Amino acid sequence: MQRADATPLFLLTGFLGAGKTTLLNRILADPRFADSAVIINEFGAVPVDHDLVRHGAQRVTITASGCLCCTVQGDLRGALFALQEERAKGRGAAFSRVIVETTGLADPAPVVAGLIPGTLPAFGLRDHVVARRFRLARVIAAFDLEHGAGPLENHFECWKQLAFADEIVLTKGDRAAADPWLAELAALNPAAGLHVAAEADFDLAALLRDGAYQAASKPEDVAGWLALEARATGEGGALSASHAAPPSPSLPGDRHGGIVSLSLTHDGPLDRNGFSAFLHVLATGQRGEMALLRAKGIVAYSDAPDRPEVVHLVGQKLCPALPLDRWPSADRRSRLVLIGRALREEPLRKLFAVTRR
Structure with a gap:
């Protein structure tokens, strides 16, 4: 009560x-x-x-x-x-x-x-x-x-x-x-x-x-x-409701319908041009089953390591970056979280690595 x-x-x-x-x-x-x-x-x-x-x-x-x-x-x-x-x-x-x-x-x-x-x-x-x-x-x-x-x-x-x-x-x-x-x-x-x-x-x-x-x-x-x-x-389990199409009331599937997340991090600042190209690929380079639903992160660039930016993608639309005056916490890693289906982890990690050079 x-x-x-x-x-x-x-x-x-x-x-x-x-x-x-x-x-x-x-x-x-x-x-x-x-x-x-x-x-x-x-x-x-x-x-x-x-x-x-x-x-x-x-x-x-x-x-x-x-x-x-x-x-x-x-x-x-x-x-x-x-x-x-x-x-x-x-x-x-x-x-x-x-x-x-x-x-x-x-x-x-x-x-x-x-x-x-x-x-x-x-x-x-x-x-x-x-x-x-x-x-x-x-x-x-x-x-x-x-x-x-x-x-x-x-x-x-x-x-x-x-x-x-x-x-x-x-x-x-x-x-x-x-x-x-x-x-x-x-x-x-x-x-x-x-x-x-x-x-x-x-x-x-x-x-x-x-x-x-x-x-x-x-x-x-x-x-x-x-x-x-x-x-x-x-009955001893958690109900699963699909995160894809509307589920069958009697046979609900996996809660997230194959949607997964991929976290990309780097301890230092990124190359501005390289990361911009990476975001462009994320927004325009989806192929086959891969579907990026959301990307969100905080990154810093080598030409302004103390003034990070918040970056967003909603679907295939790249939103304007939001500059910050300073890092919001002691965590100064550049980091980006991707959420979607059939995310190709190895190619995405290799492409992200280019932004660190």
């Missing part, structure tokens, strides 16, 4: 490249939400998003590499228990809410199921403490107006992220119009609030209103997905 003073938890989700980290930084920059603890989940083995989140006074925790929908009973509950233990011992900054940023590939069903008491089994004292001390308040989904059509049509977890949401934030409204999407998203999830991040009257407080997550108010499929998670976990 949850305590009346259970800390509200807000789940921030959205497909790869939808702008979750940008939205999170916008929230943390607002003095009203400075007392937020943050849990960041990254799909790649090398952390990137963690260094791009404003640390400020709030506590930041990284879950183990992977995806929360595959490890919710371990990583997420473990991270929440650690936060509670530090709070109980008077360590770290005080917090009045927790924001969990999932990977873009996360299926929200097992994550939400793991946060609603009584839906999934509790294993030991840790899980009971988490269930009593934390309350899922709202699910927030970011939707990319510029690139959203592809993920919504081709990746079932994108549809599920929107269906589970209490609030849908339409991002990149400075690059694409929101109007064509408003009716479609309203039909997909009639109960969700729709917010255009680029509009002047966008109010972050509307996203972080306290409450208790209610699956019954969502599209009818949501209750069914939660029931399937509970049944599969109760």
Whole structure:
């Protein structure tokens, strides 16, 4: 049973490249939400998003590499228990809410199921403490107006992220119009609030209103997905839902549908021209079964080793680099995480090695 003073938890989700980290930084920059603890989940083995989140006074925790929908009973509950233990011992900054940023590939069903008491089994004292001390308040989904059509049509977890949401934030409204999407998203999830991040009257407080997550108010499929998670976990395994095409309800496949990550790192700065050519190949050189869904990294160049840049690819589109004034942490490696299908590791590593010369 949850305590009346259970800390509200807000789940921030959205497909790869939808702008979750940008939205999170916008929230943390607002003095009203400075007392937020943050849990960041990254799909790649090398952390990137963690260094791009404003640390400020709030506590930041990284879950183990992977995806929360595959490890919710371990990583997420473990991270929440650690936060509670530090709070109980008077360590770290005080917090009045927790924001969990999932990977873009996360299926929200097992994550939400793991946060609603009584839906999934509790294993030991840790899980009971988490269930009593934390309350899922709202699910927030970011939707990319510029690139959203592809993920919504081709990746079932994108549809599920929107269906589970209490609030849908339409991002990149400075690059694409929101109007064509408003009716479609309203039909997909009639109960969700729709917010255009680029509009002047966008109010972050509307996203972080306290409450208790209610699956019954969502599209009818949501209750069914939660029931399937509970049944599969109760039978001794984690339910697998495809990350490719919409899965068969009776025969769900691998959660990530063959999507993998590849982490590329170098201890020193890179050659600017060589790395630019490498990014161009990533954006334009996909062949056969290889499909790059996302690339994100922090790199420094030999002509400016103390001023790194954040680089992004969303699908085959190379986004403008974001220069930083300094390294965001003690980790000064140039690093790039690629997420996609049939990534050819050896050729990609050899090509990346050229950028180090």
